[in-house]
Structure formats: structure tokens, C-alpha cells
Amino acid sequence: xxxxxxxxxxxxxxxxxxxxxxxxxxxxxxxxxxxxxxxxxxxxxxxxxxxxxxxxxxxxxxxxxxxxxxxxxxxxxxxxxxxxxxxxxxxxxxxxxxxxxxxxxxxxxxxxxxxxxxxxxxxxxxxxxxxxxxxxxxxxxxxxxxxxxxxxxxxxxxxxxxxxxxxxxxxxxxxxxxxxxxxxxxxxxxxxxxxxxxxxxxxxxxxxxxxxxxxxxxxxxxxxxxxxxxxxxxxxxxxxxxxxxxxxxxxxxxxxxxxxxxxxxxxxxxxxxxxxxxxxxxxxxx
Numbered sequence: 215x216x217x218x219x220x221x222x223x224x225x226x227x228x229x230x231x232x233x234x235x236x237x238x239x240x241x242x243x244x245x246x247x248x249x250x251x252x253x254x255x256x257x258x259x260x261x262x263x264x265x266x267x268x269x270x271x272x273x274x275x276x277x278x279x280x281x282x283x284x285x286x287x288x289x290x291x292x293x294x295x296x297x298x299x300x301x302x303x304x305x306x307x308x309x310x311x312x313x314x315x316x317x318x319x320x321x322x323x324x325x326x327x328x329x330x331x332x333x334x335x336x337x338x339x340x341x342x343x344x345x346x347x348x349x350x351x352x353x354x355x356x357x358x359x360x361x362x363x364x365x366x367x368x369x370x371x372x373x374x375x376x377x378x379x380x381x382x383x384x385x386x387x388x389x390x391x392x393x394x395x396x397x398x399x400x401x402x403x404x405x406x407x408x409x410x411x412x413x414x415x416x417x418x419x420x421x422x423x424x425x426x427x428x429x430x431x432x433x434x435x436x437x438x439x440x441x442x443x444x445x446x447x448x449x450x451x452x453x454x455x456x457x458x459x460x461x462x463x464x465x466x467x468x469x470x471x472x473x474x475x476x477x478x479x480x481x482x483x484x485x486x487x488x489x490x491x492x493x494x495x496x497x498x499x500x
Contacts, residue, residue, distance in 0.1 A: 246313040248432065249275040249298060249400070253307030256293050266457040267293050270307060273451060273463065275434060277399075280426050282435045284443040285453030286493060291436040294458070295404050298434065299323055311400070321349070324393030328405040330385035332377040332392075339364065339373035342391045349396060356395060363391040366428065367421060383414040390425065403435040407442070416474055419445050423472055440489050444482060445472065452492050461492045 256268040268290040275281045285291050296302035298309055300319040309316040311323075324345075332341045342360045346353060364370055367387040377385055386406060393401055406422075407415040419442055426433050437443050443450045444466055452461040464485060468476050476482055 248277050248279070248312070249434070250310040251298070251307065252310075254297065254304045254309055255306045256290065256297065256302070257305045269457050269459040271458075271460060273460065275432060277432055278430050280423075280433045280435070280446055280448045281451065282437060282443040282447035282449070283451045283453060284437055284440055284489065285458060286455055287438060288456045289453045290456060290458035291438070291453065292404050295325075295402050295434065295436050299325060299402055321396075322398050323400040323402055324396070324398040326386075326389050326393045326401065326403040326406045328408045330377070330382075330389040332385055332388060334377055337374050337376060338369060338380070338388050341377065341388060342395050344392060345396045351396065359397070360391065360395050363394055364388070366425065367391060381414070382410050383418055386410065386418060387421065390422070394425075394429065394431070398431070400432045400434065403433065405436055405438070408437075415442070420472075420474055422446060427470055440486050441477065441482075444468075444485050444489070445474075445477060450485075450489065452489055454492075462489075464489065 251271050251273055253270045253272060254268070255266075255270045258265040258267055271294070283291050283294060293302065297304050298311075298316065300316045300323075303317075311320060332338075333344070336344070339360060342364065343353065343357065345351075346356045346360075361370075361373065364373060367390060369384060369387055369391070372380065372384065377388075380388065390401075390406075407418050410418060422433075422435075423446060425431075435443075435446060445468075447466045450464045450466060452464070453459065454461050466485065468479075468481060
């Protein structure tokens with residue numbers, strides 16, 4: 215993993231306090247580059263009173279890292295992603311991207327949602343080029359990049375197809391290309407494969423690992439699938455039930471060139487089980 219974070223031991227607290235075992239936590243060193251959260255929390259205001267969503271969070275995502283956040287539904291995973299992307303302000307604390315405080319949506323990130331959200335009247339290539347059109351960037355400069363991205367994800371020859379002519383997995387690959395076309399440093403993904411069937415989801419996991427390896431992008435991915443988190447990540451942040459806090463951060467010692475066969479390895483099974491124990495302890499499983 216890039217950055218070589220050290221391992222430390224931290225006691226589990228909060229909702230999982232019934233489990234007295236210590237958790238193995240990976241702490242990344244503080245850097246100016248990358249994404250840094252310090253004391254970041256979120257509380258929603260309502261007429262019935264304050265609704266806490268996230269307790270104060272402190273962690274670092276390093277440049278070029280595949281960082282996955284896993285937790286039960288409603289624990290604040292999507293809220294976390296929206297705050298890092300600048301779409302939502304934190305209630306406390308600060309978020310730094312390459313040393314600059316996030317106060318608004320920043321142009322150095324691409325976002326992929328659970329649904330592909332392709333515009334039905336635009337071709338695949340035209341959908342991929344949408345950020346270029348919206349940002350009014352020179353089309354002639356970015357069109358070759360869009361075509362190269364489509365080739366990289368196996369969609370060469372589908373440039374002029376409409377979204378309804380593609381399978382769900384193909385549509386999501388096109389949405390990944392759209393997130394990458396303006397060459398952002400960071401890609402944020404909110405349950406990007408949740409709507410896909412199990413076999414397509416596994417193939418997309420493999421494709422995403424390959425894309426990250428070839429592009430070197432920093433990826434922040436949100437999921438509630440523990441096996442998906444372990445297969446994809448360099449590190450996995452495990453969240454507690456709402457209001458979400460950090461239960462642990464685990465290194466994933468599975469190497470960079472992973473095939474789906476790694477899911478049958480003892481190391482994979484052991485880490486999945488260790489993460490799953492957090493949710494059995496809390497009494498919450500999706």
C-alpha cells in the first residue's frame with residue numbers, strides 16, 4: 215500500500231463496548247497531501263431537535279490509496295462522502311484535501327453513485343463527455359481521453375449506443391469513465407455496485423481494482439458489503455451504528471494485483487471475519 219501506514223492497537227468503545235477485545239487499527243501518518251479529516255462530525259437540525267449522524271472523526275486517506283468505508287445502513291457513510299466532496303458542510307471539524315480546506319464542491323473529484331444516472335437521450339460517449347461540456351473544457355482535448363477510457367473498461371464499439379442498449383454493468387462502467395474523464399485526482403464512489411446482480415458485481419469489483427491500478431487515482435468507496443470492502447481496499451475503515459464513529463481501520467495485506475481467487479484465501483476469510491465481528495458485537499448486520 216502506498217504510504218506504508220503503521221499498525222497500532224486501539225480499544226473498541228461506544229456501541230461495541232461489550233466486546234472487550236482490542237482492535238487492530240491502521241493509522242496513516244499525517245501528510246499535507248491526500249485527504250485529512252480532523253474532528254469532523256455531522257448533526258442534522260430538525261423541528262423535533264438535533265439528529266446526530268456522525269461523531270467526530272479523525273483519519274487520513276493517502277494519495278493513490280484505495281480506501282473503503284464499510285458500515286451498517288444509516289451509520290452516516292453517504293453523509294461522510296458528501297462532506298469530503300464538499301456537497302455538505304460538517305457541523306464540527308475540518309476536511310483538508312492536499313492541505314486546502316474543503317468549503318465547497320471541488321473540481322478535483324469525480325463521483326460515482328449507486329445508479330449509473332446516464333442521460334437516456336445522450337450516447338455513451340456523449341454521457342462520458344458530460345463533465346467536459348458542463349465545465350466548458352475544450353472538447354477536442356478531452357475526446358481522445360474519453361475514448362481511451364471507454365476502451366480501458368471494455369466499451370470500445372459502444373460509443374454511439376444509448377444507455378438502454380447496455381447492461382447494468384456496462385452502464386456503471388460508462389459512469390466510471392464519466393467520473394474520470396476530466397482527470398480528477400480523487401474518485402468517490404457511493405455504493406456503486408449495489409444495484410447489480412452478484413456475478414456482475416464481482417466482475418465490476420475486479421475491473422475497479424484494475425482501473426485504480428492503471429490510473430493511480432485515490433479512491434474513496436462506500437459500501438455495506440464486507441467481502442467487497444476487503445477485496446477492493448488497501449485499507450478498510452469500519453464504522454459503528456448511527457451516530458457513526460470509527461470502530462477500527464484495517465490494513466488489507468492482499469497485494470495490488472488481486473484476482474477473484476483471493477476471496478478463497480485464508481487471509482481474506484480471516485479479515486472478513488474480523489470485520490464482521492464488529493457488527494455481531496453491535497447486534498447490527500445488513
